[in-house]
Amino acid sequence: MKLKHSAVAGSFYPADPEQLSKLCLDLLASNPCPGDKPNAIIVPHAGFIYSGRIAALAYNRLQPYLNDFKRIFIFGPAHREGFDYLAALDASLWRTPLGDVHLDRDYTKRLVDKGWLQYFDKAHQQEHSLEVQLPLLQSIGLQDIPIIPIVVGRAPAEKSAALMQLLLEDEHNLLVISSDLSHFQPSLQAEQTDRNTIAKITALDSDISPRQACGCYPLNALLQVAEKMQRRVEALGYCHSGDSNGNKDSVVGYSAFALTARYSPPRKSLCSKSVDEFIPKQSKQYTATQKIEMLTIARQAIQQAFSNNNRAPKSQLQQADYLQPERSCFVSLKAPGKKNPNQMQLRGCIGNLKPRGSLFQSIRRNANLAAFEDHRFSPLQADELDSVVIEISILSPAKAINVKGQAELLTLLKPGVDGLILSCKTQQATFLPSVWQQLPDPQQFVAQLKIKAGLKADFWSKDMRCFIYQSINFSEQSSD
Numbered sequence: 463m464k465l466k467h468s469a470v471a472g473s474f475y476p477a478d479p480e481q482l483s484k485l486c487l488d489l490l491a492s493n494p495c496p497g498d499k500p501n502a503i504i505v506p507h508a509g510f511i512y513s514g515r516i517a518a519l520a521y522n523r524l525q526p527y528l529n530d531f532k533r534i535f536i537f538g539p540a541h542r543e544g545f546d547y548l549a550a551l552d553a554s555l556w557r558t559p560l561g562d563v564h565l566d567r568d569y570t571k572r573l574v575d576k577g578w579l580q581y582f583d584k585a586h587q588q589e590h591s592l593e594v595q596l597p598l599l600q601s602i603g604l605q606d607i608p609i610i611p612i613v614v615g616r617a618p619a620e621k622s623a624a625l626m627q628l629l630l631e632d633e634h635n636l637l638v639i640s641s642d643l644s645h646f647q648p649s650l651q652a653e654q655t656d657r658n659t660i661a662k663i664t665a666l667d668s669d670i671s672p673r674q675a676c677g678c679y680p681l682n683a684l685l686q687v688a689e690k691m692q693r694r695v696e697a698l699g700y701c702h703s704g705d706s707n708g709n710k711d712s713v714v715g716y717s718a719f720a721l722t723a724r725y726s727p728p729r730k731s732l733c734s735k736s737v738d739e740f741i742p743k744q745s746k747q748y749t750a751t752q753k754i755e756m757l758t759i760a761r762q763a764i765q766q767a768f769s770n771n772n773r774a775p776k777s778q779l780q781q782a783d784y785l786q787p788e789r790s791c792f793v794s795l796k797a798p799g800k801k802n803p804n805q806m807q808l809r810g811c812i813g814n815l816k817p818r819g820s821l822f823q824s825i826r827r828n829a830n831l832a833a834f835e836d837h838r839f840s841p842l843q844a845d846e847l848d849s850v851v852i853e854i855s856i857l858s859p860a861k862a863i864n865v866k867g868q869a870e871l872l873t874l875l876k877p878g879v880d881g882l883i884l885s886c887k888t889q890q891a892t893f894l895p896s897v898w899q900q901l902p903d904p905q906q907f908v909a910q911l912k913i914k915a916g917l918k919a920d921f922w923s924k925d926m927r928c929f930i931y932q933s934i935n936f937s938e939q940s941s942d
Contacts, residue, residue: 464553464567470590471559474509475597479559485510486560486601489518495698498722499527501630502637502684504663504695506716507538507591507677512703513642513716514598519698520718521598524636531636533566534599534609535629537622537680538591538640545615548622549582550574556609558593560600566608573610578625585613591640591677599638607636614680619668622683623690630687639684641677643715647786649704654787656700656715658817661859663719664695665929669816674788688721696720752784753854753936759822760793760829760852761938767830768844780822788817790857792894792933793828795842795850809850810836815860815883815892825854853937855894857881860929868922872904875930883929884911891915895933 471477476485492515503520506513524531540549550570556563573579586592592611599605614622629635644655659674668685670678688695698720702713748756759779779785792813796806812831814824829852833842842850860883865871875882878899883892891914893907901907909919 464555465562466551466553466556466565466586468556468558468593469588470593474590474594475514476510477559482559482597483601485514486597489514490522490598490601492518495519495522496526497523497696497720499530500524500720500722501633501635501693502626502639502721504639504641504681504684504717504719504721505595506642506718507594507640508642508703508714508716510594512706512714513701516699516701516716516718517595517598520720521602523698523720524604525602528603530634531604531607532634533569534604534607534636534638536592536595536609536611536638536640537614537626537677537683538589538595538612539677539679540585540589540613540615541591541676542588543582543585543613543615545582545585547582547615547617548579548625549585549613549615550579551586551611551613552581552583556593556596556611558596558600560597561605563596563600563605564608566610569608570610573625579612582613585615586611589613595638595640614677614683617679619679619682619686622680623686626683627687627691630691637684637721639677639680641675641681643675643702643717644673645676645714646712648783649702649710649713651783651786652702652713652715656702656717658788658859659715660697660700660717661861662816663717664697665860665862666695667816667860684721693721693723696722747934748784748856748936752782755779755782756785756821756825756854757852757936757938759825760854761847763826763829764833764842764847767834768847782822785822785825786820788819789821789824790814790817790859790931791821791824791828792855792857793825793832794853794855794937795832796853796937797846797850806851808839809846810839810842812836813855813857815857821856851938853935855896855933855935858932860931863928863930865928868908871908871928875904875907877902877904877907879932880930881933882908882911883931884908884915884917885927885929886915886917886921886923886925889915889917894935896935 476482505517505520553565554567644652666685666689668682670682672678698718700717702715704710704713794811795809797809799805799807810832812828881895893911
């Protein structure tokens, strides 16, 4: 039998069997997590002193269902080798300080023969993202369940997703996705980045970047499958390395999730929480000075475009902490009406529903796009700029809401508060919360949004997806 030895025992977790067993049992005992049966879990892969208690939440969720699982697939990112496929390990046993884990060599070969995987043992030799999962799996009683370890290279998410969907169609399979969150940011910035990432994961948004999660390749694949198979992803907990070592200047974020059937009635869980419950909530408001600074950034971006100087100004403002988190935002331009100069009319509005770079970058980019690339209007002219009023809307992460039809959607919407995204296959559109000023009736609000998306006002489909968000709005007319 071909044996793989532990590579990170003594560094990521204790090499002594008694110490490791005690640590695992202590982590599991102190982090209970009852709830619905998961078909997949998402867990961190740092040293146990940093992320063990968060990983234990997900492994504890498995405990009532141990007899349901017949095979375990662990997907983790490649930290030491570069390749663009899913790497299999040709071995029968994996030895940890707690004993040998059985690897399903025959099933692995079947996946290789069918083209899902390629053998690449070197990718597994020093890879910790898979190995750190084994002691906790052994400690909850799954030591005899055969495992298929898979290191995911820069493979297209669609291929990984197709394999994961195939595996999840068998309810006796368990998928373990290994990923940490943001890396090496100051704690406050990391918490904001991770807050947005956690919100995206629970909304089944499969556009996670390597900056947001080192395991983004397998993670995005699972989220694609979860959306297609109508599964629910629950966030279980969060911490970062600074919580353990006290260093808040450069931290790594850790979170755990459970994927369950979306339409099963959720049982009350001690650990299934909203992101606000386990990340200390930072103020969603900005000071009057900060709002003025952001409006200045937008105006300067447009001014520099007119002077053919698109470089961002070199100033301390570019490095301001509040401008570093990735945030979705819209920039709107309003100009005096031609018939009634006292009435301001929309002159351009562009934004991003998903974070794309820092808030500083998003404001500059969207200001230029609103001025020159909103195809509903002619490009802004230099002599118009002085009369234009700039407005900025900073969006909260969009949250998916599951509704059976438009009637249910109308009961959930909060007029004047919620922005809404409607998406059906390739058609999508959004109304910012500020649109309620023109369309205060929820039925008209939704009908006009469907028309904006290229759909009929009375259209509805089982493929319709709905997301709500809120926004912070301020303009040059009122920024205090």
